[in-house]
Amino acid sequence: MGPGTLYEILKTLPVFEHPDLLVSGAKLDDAGVYRLNDDLALIQTVDFFTPMVDEPYLFGEIAAANALSDVYAMGGTPLTAMNITAFPTCSLDLGILRDILAGGASKVQEAGALLVGGHTIEDKEPKYGLAVTGTVHPQRVVTNQGAKPGDLLVLTKPVGVGIITTAIKAGEASRRAAREAADIMRQLNNKAAQVMVEVGVNACTDITGFGLIGHIYEICVGSNVGVEIEVHDIPVLEAALEYARMGLVPGGAYVNRRFLEEKIHWVGNVPEEIQDVLFDPQTSGGLLIVVPQDKANRLTEKLEAVGVKGFKIGRVTDEPSKIRLEGD
Known part of the structure; x- marks a missing residue:
């Protein structure tokens, strides 16, 4: 569901408030946070979707990594997880479901969390x-x-995996591009989150369905700030640019663009494919970390030390909700 449609629905719902509800759904953040006592709070989140790759085990890995990412974006540690599954048992081999669940379980285990159950329904x-x-x-x-x-x-991760998965579905993606995108999506954001917490940062979100600019916009709204982005500093998968030139762009990208086009300012030349x-x-994108300027080098150096590349892509300004995208 696109951001515009979702916001229209959510604004009609009641807003829940409580002294211990530190982060609620009303704040457009990645997860809810509830304080249990002075030293402990719970982070709660949920995410599920349809397959974007053909390999069931890989799909399970990616979906689980994507769901776990919300906890990392809040600076937390995953504790438990529950499967949410829909499957057409009459038309597909149950071995496919078994592999999906096994892939998900492997990522929960890698995260150091516990898989404690779940719920399954019949679906097409x-x-x-x-x-x-x-x-x-x-x-x-x-x-x-x-x-x-x-x-x-x-x-902390390059962008463009949605375009590559669209090319996969169209039978146009190379094996190399498909594998590169898969490796990015199945990678947990745990190491980046650990470094982020250690260094101390001001804000964070993970990049998922609303796209890079959509999630930047959420930071702008939530923090009452603007941003200036150097487009040439954004890490982009080369294959995504190739497939975008071919028109292999997911419908969600156009939905995101329509919602955001009046909120952004293009400066200089930014090619259409970019x-x-x-x-x-x-899907299961990287963390977008907002860090004080005097800590930025320390953050990227520590990320590098744990095998995570940190790309400096822009800065925060004092112009509320203004997104300035600077090209060549």
């Missing part, structure tokens, strides 16, 4: 994901609302 198309509970210290919650003018934006990538819905 397979769907899979997780409901995840994590923990965090109440005073160390990282939200998308703390960005300050002068902060730098650091992205614009497509910036709006491209990501």
